[in-house]
Amino acid sequence: MPDHDREYDIVLWGATGFTGRLVADYLADRYGASDLDWALAGRSRERLAAVRDEVAAGERGGDAGRDDGDRDAADRDDGLADLPLLVGDAFDRGSLDAIAERAAVVCTTVGPYATYGTELVAACVAHGTDYCDLSGEVHWMRQTIDEHHERARETGARIVHGCGFDSVPSDIGTLLLQTHAEETLGSPCEEVRGLVSIRGGAFSGGTIASMVELYETADEDREVRRILADPRPLDPPESRDAPADRPQRWVGYDRDLDTWTAPFVMAQINEPVVSRSNALLEHPWGHAFRYGEALATGDGVGGAVRAGALALGQGLLAGALSIGPLRRALDRYVFPDPGDGPDEETIEDSSFAVRLRGTGASDDHPGGFAVEATVRGDRDPGYGSTCRMLGESAVCLARGDVESPYDGGVLTPASGIGLPLIDRLEGTGVAFDVETVERGD
Template sequence: MTDSQRPYDLVVWGATGVAGNLVAEYLTRQYTPDELSLALGGRNRDRLAAVETELVEQAAEWDELPTVIADATEPETLRAMAEQTRVVCTTVGPYTRYGTPLVDACVTAGTDYCDLTGEVNWVREIIDRYHDDAVESETRIIHGCGFDSVPADIGTLLVQSHARAEFGGACETVRIYLERSSGGVSGGTLASFGELFAAVSNDPLARQTLRNPYSLAPPGERSGVDPGTHPLPRNDRLRSSWTSPSPMAPVNERIVRRSNAVLGYPWGREFRCTERIPTGSGVGGAARATLIAGGLGAFTAAMSVDPIRNGIQRYVFPDPGEGPSDEQIENGHFTVRIVGRGTATAGPFTVEAEFGADRDPGYGATARMLGEAGVCLVRGEVESPLSGGVLTPASGIGLPLAARLRDVGFTASVETVSHSD
């Protein structure tokens, strides 16, 4: 079946969950049926019907929303769904548990795919199993299209594109700073988090994936000069601030390095990137950085022990299906600053990008990021030399995603902040 014969442009798979519902709600508010042929995907017919009714009541332009019934445990239903649409946006996690059959179905059907995963062990598995097949079928499998890892990945692309245009060369180093963030967390997200720790505790390959900064690079290229995440507080002279490790660094740094690798190393093989949280200067900044680093270390240690992790998941984490309140989503916000440094013929230069939104990063903003990534794929708004493969937001879509997000209220700016003439 050719793209023109498929009844849907885009299926939101997982529309009955917290994240999937927000993606579907966003798309029905932002687009009309004439602009986007949208369907809702899930395994429970009654729950899908309830979501459809609610969305149609909220969005005046939509008289109905088709539904597609498919189950992650029944691969033939996923194949049937993939064959009906040009793009699948999936929020169904943990991806380690439920994601692989859908990727398989999309690669087989030639259906573009994007998700929200931050489970780097699973991404490594998908790269090794499906990248070559996705290249051959010209199917874009794009991981990390939410808060993990659009701000870091597209922000780095903004910095590097500006540097190459203005100075004729790339930045050798990029630092990603999570400057502010406020929002809620759902049970589904924390379930995925727990799944990652379970894999690391019990699977040697998963442990190796998290220890190797280049674990998402192509096979044969999984080593380099970048030492990866630093677990201790550091006094960052570039920001004149103490910094702590970021909990998102293990995902975002690897996604950015994969972007550089699959694009053919336009930023150089000596490229380094790191993500940190600025905590301020002086004794207070050092104390805050130490507190965050210590807390992350203690939490990581606890989640690495099976009985403790199981207890935390059972008694502390919210249940899957529970999510942040509407007030948390509406009042959330985030700012990520990406600073690149390089050397041109005339001397050193510094380029800075800001990526942010006045929405909860994990849900309100993520719904827009995933939704607009899907729309970019539907409309062919892609700036990339790659027509298929297991890709990243920067390597699979590129700067058109930044442009779309600006149009819906995001900040995605870049400028030169210093250079030598």
């Protein structure tokens, strides 16, 4: 049931983009037009109408929102053909105000967010409208926190960044693991390590554009470089100086999980997000809590070689992106254009698993304990699973299906939505598990 008196539960802003179309298809498949009042929004009525036609006809296979995977186009809700279309522009504040005041939640895939997202956040904060996005742009998240956190608390706008593959598995997975440790072992873990495995997958033009934008800004702005070098850039000032590790930069070996590891590019985002969650929840996991993540590449010689190749490849790419002319040439001639992305087969045939291992000790278990949580997705993480995570984040917010100490603020998935997101994702193909694996008495 809706938890608001707005005209729409959700307005999907950016419905014409690569990821926006996937989110539209997901919501159409799972909720149709009768279980949710929602609208498509973007800058071109014509392109929005084309997306609406596609979604109503179930042209994308029609099974984005279910794990039985075979709902055909004929099952699509007739009302989808009449989904409302709202037109605006990311730089036209008046048009964004008009959207924000009619929506309980604005769910946005218009990125790079540092380029296109600032006015929308301001409009949502002004109108007390909840908001969720796919931003992994730490410098911009820092900016929205500084500019809007306090005001959003007053207006009751929950602004939740990072509701896709970055950072839902890391952030909600850690919340699940810590809740389990506190409830069953008497204490949270002092440290959590996440190991990510991805099979297949590819990047869209919008994701690459966000990465290129980040390097451009860092080139020009010393403050952005400082934020990117800070291990806790999203924490409130009082906890920003707590000891923290920088993301892994080279090959490692994880003895507990028996695998070689390589740097994981999203760790730069996920580690600060998990740290902000702990801070916003008032440090239930302690001030010295550490979260770190890496890519798992397997054991033996094969695992070591893969870890070395991945570390080297990422180092070379980061080096190339740091050189302005080379970056611009790659962007122009090599990278996919905005609007493009992996084909349906690649999305379908890919999958991911994030294995989180936490360790700690308590009065009942002085010899130490270990807890493991796993988050799995049966499709490509950045798109096939991200559209489910973002769509369900928006539904949680619209229905007030959240466990959060905040009515408003610039929040993280764990502090702004919490464990209800796991229940909402059940049956979609994104699954969370947790268990105690060591219990030292």
